[in-house]
């Protein structure tokens with residue numbers, strides 16, 4: 001029996017998270033560049049995140065419109081969805097799959113480079129529909145960045161589940177779009193499933209062909225603490241909002257990997273360094 005390149009093997013690969021051993025996830029991550037972890041979030045959490053994503057998108061869209069960048073390719077895309085005080089913030093406090101992520105970074109520290117939401121509305125062609133990588137530098141087996149995609153609706157072929165090209169992280173140059181279209185497969189799954197993938201793996205959103213159902217997900221990139229995030233969370237978030245996060249989330253938001261802005265900030269005893277000595 002021949003298997004079409006777009007056949008979703010993810011559903012078959014989809015073992016309950018607890019049943020995916022460290023050995024197996026490390027193997028899959030190395031060989032094909034991604035792993036699906038089913039059932040990571042309860043329904044109530046998925047619902048709360050979905051609702052808050054819509055609100056975050058409205059806030060982003062207003063700024064996009066004001067600044068003349070509310071193009072069709074930006075439709076359904078929300079960026080830096082943190083600081084709203086609800087489920088999206090708590091998601092960072094209680095980040096799933098922490099051990100997996102830590103292992104990916106050789107048991108070292110990591111921060112968030114991006115925290116966004118993709119709503120992928122019916123009929124839209126967001127910029128993420130173009131096959132791409134989420135890190136520009138090719139560093140081979142040394143990992144600079146890891147993507148996390150959190151499904152907030154069931155991901156189906158019809159509503160534009162993410163396309164991914166197995167093993168493409170092994171290539172220094174990304175393959176052609178034609179090759180991607182021929183061999184990429186679609187990662188279908190259930191709301192609450194999470195996919196981790198090497199940011200060098202070529203992937204894209206797919207068009208949502210439903211009548212009226214958005215296909216929402218959270219999209220995060222984690223990176224080594226010395227890699228620049230897309231936004232400076234320590235300047236973006238007001239102090240009272242920053243203070244509400246757990247120490248773990250504060251690490252994620254890069255508060256331990258800041259850059260001094262004055263000699264006063266720079267010349268400090270070690271315990272007050274802006275870029276802490278354990279951030280490597």
Ligand SMILES: O=C(O)CCC(=O)C(=O)O
Nearest residue numbers: 118128162204205206219
């Ligand atoms: O929305 C998707 O399916 C993919 C999102 C994506 O390409 C990205 O976050 O880089």
